[in-house]
Amino acid sequence: MNRGTTDARLLPAVHEAFLGNDDPSVQPRPLIGQSWRRALLHGLDPDRGGASPPPLPVEEVEHRRQTSRLGGLLPQLREGLGGFVDMERQLMVVTDGEGRVLWREGNRTAIRSADRLEFSVGAAWTEERVGTNGIGTALVERRPVQVHSAEHFVRSHHTWTCAAAPLHDPRDGRLLGVLNVSGPATVFNPATLPLVTAVAKVAEGELRVRHWESVERLRAVAAPLLSRVGGRALAVDREGWIAAVTGTLPVGRVALPKAVQPGRVWLPSLGLCSLEPLPDGWLVRLVEAPCEAVAHRVVLDLRAARGWTVTVAGATGEWSHELSPRHAELLYVLVLHPAGRTAAELAADLFGDASRTVTVRAELSRIRRTLGGVLDHRPYRFADGVDVRLLRPDEPGLLLPGSAAPAVVAARGGPHHH
Numbered sequence: 001m002n003r004g005t006t007d008a009r010l011l012p013a014v015h016e017a018f019l020g021n022d023d024p025s026v027q028p029r030p031l032i033g034q035s036w037r038r039a040l041l042h043g044l045d046p047d048r049g050g051a052s053p054p055p056l057p058v059e060e061v062e063h064r065r066q067t068s069r070l071g072g073l074l075p076q077l078r079e080g081l082g083g084f085v086d087m088e089r090q091l092m093v094v095t096d097g098e099g100r101v102l103w104r105e106g107n108r109t110a111i112r113s114a115d116r117l118e119f120s121v122g123a124a125w126t127e128e129r130v131g132t133n134g135i136g137t138a139l140v141e142r143r144p145v146q147v148h149s150a151e152h153f154v155r156s157h158h159t160w161t162c163a164a165a166p167l168h169d170p171r172d173g174r175l176l177g178v179l180n181v182s183g184p185a186t187v188f189n190p191a192t193l194p195l196v197t198a199v200a201k202v203a204e205g206e207l208r209v210r211h212w213e214s215v216e217r218l219r220a221v222a223a224p225l226l227s228r229v230g231g232r233a234l235a236v237d238r239e240g241w242i243a244a245v246t247g248t249l250p251v252g253r254v255a256l257p258k259a260v261q262p263g264r265v266w267l268p269s270l271g272l273c274s275l276e277p278l279p280d281g282w283l284v285r286l287v288e289a290p291c292e293a294v295a296h297r298v299v300l301d302l303r304a305a306r307g308w309t310v311t312v313a314g315a316t317g318e319w320s321h322e323l324s325p326r327h328a329e330l331l332y333v334l335v336l337h338p339a340g341r342t343a344a345e346l347a348a349d350l351f352g353d354a355s356r357t358v359t360v361r362a363e364l365s366r367i368r369r370t371l372g373g374v375l376d377h378r379p380y381r382f383a384d385g386v387d388v389r390l391l392r393p394d395e396p397g398l399l400l401p402g403s404a405a406p407a408v409v410a411a412r413g414g415p416h417h418h
Contacts, residue, residue: 008188011150012158019046031141032132032151039131039153041397049154052129055122056100065102070094070167070177073203074103077179080199090183097175097306099126099139110183117156128305130154134162135178139306140402142166142175142325144197149185161185163192165200170208171239173324175306179203218243218281225283232286235278243281254284255370257319266317268295268372295374298382300331301391305401312374327367329405335390336407340379349407
């Protein structure tokens, strides 16, 4: 049955048939069936779940709250969901991008029930830990997800219903966390998922507004400073968005390494640079021209369930950058095809539609700005002389989970659903 939901009364039988390798007369929704298969690949037990790590210590939770961009959105989230959560005996939960619960509030009875499942602040609520659930499955799928009753992989969660929407950074698409509403399965409300999705979109819009306000503030501070610096330099915010430039340099964004520190750093797109702290950003001075910033090794690391990275090493240093799901897919396909791919071939690899070349070219121009001389075009491929290495999960079925790209689905050895 490929409708939006499977009849709730049939779900327990569907769950048991799937786990018993029987052929159920009613199939789970494709999204749920794929998630159940991933749970089995993770070695989870439907009676006990996985070996969850201990909850984060209080100090670590507080540190993540202070450094998360989501903390400032709590008033908007409460305004959007508070009345519904109170009325429907639900919980509102906000996690970080690793699925760790950072905030949890709502009905007292629901909180007590959640405590019994260790669904508490600091807990890890990913698919690899607790199987199919709103938070973990939304983290994998990168889209809003409803998981109702026996659609949960672990039996002790069958008395719950969850609706979750990922919260993305509107500047670069990076996953910041998940907004989730959970409650007793008996009070399932089909309006919950559209509501959670709408509130998440409003929150992302608020982040976009705040971003441009902060770039404007940085520009006001940095522009007079850059006029005195001379040479080629730029002021960027903490995520690399360019506020001001002197000399001929790119506009838009510079991909900074994951751990940015003052001092010299090698950036594939700019060469050797010197970084100095600014209020809420960095002054980047070019020490060496980009043409000298030749890379000799690229490592694409896709082993984790999320947080994939590309590491580029050159004569003057090494640099790592976290990839969006789309860029991870594109680089993966290019590793598979050292001789190169045309835009039409890549569109078929990613979308199953060779006509979507405009999207492919736009994404590749973004990657090439980030990676400097690492990628060539006509056809698209890794540059000659670059040693390219791919690190992939031990279990093929866990490669880029959630990706529906035909090339990735084929590599996982599974059917193509979406």
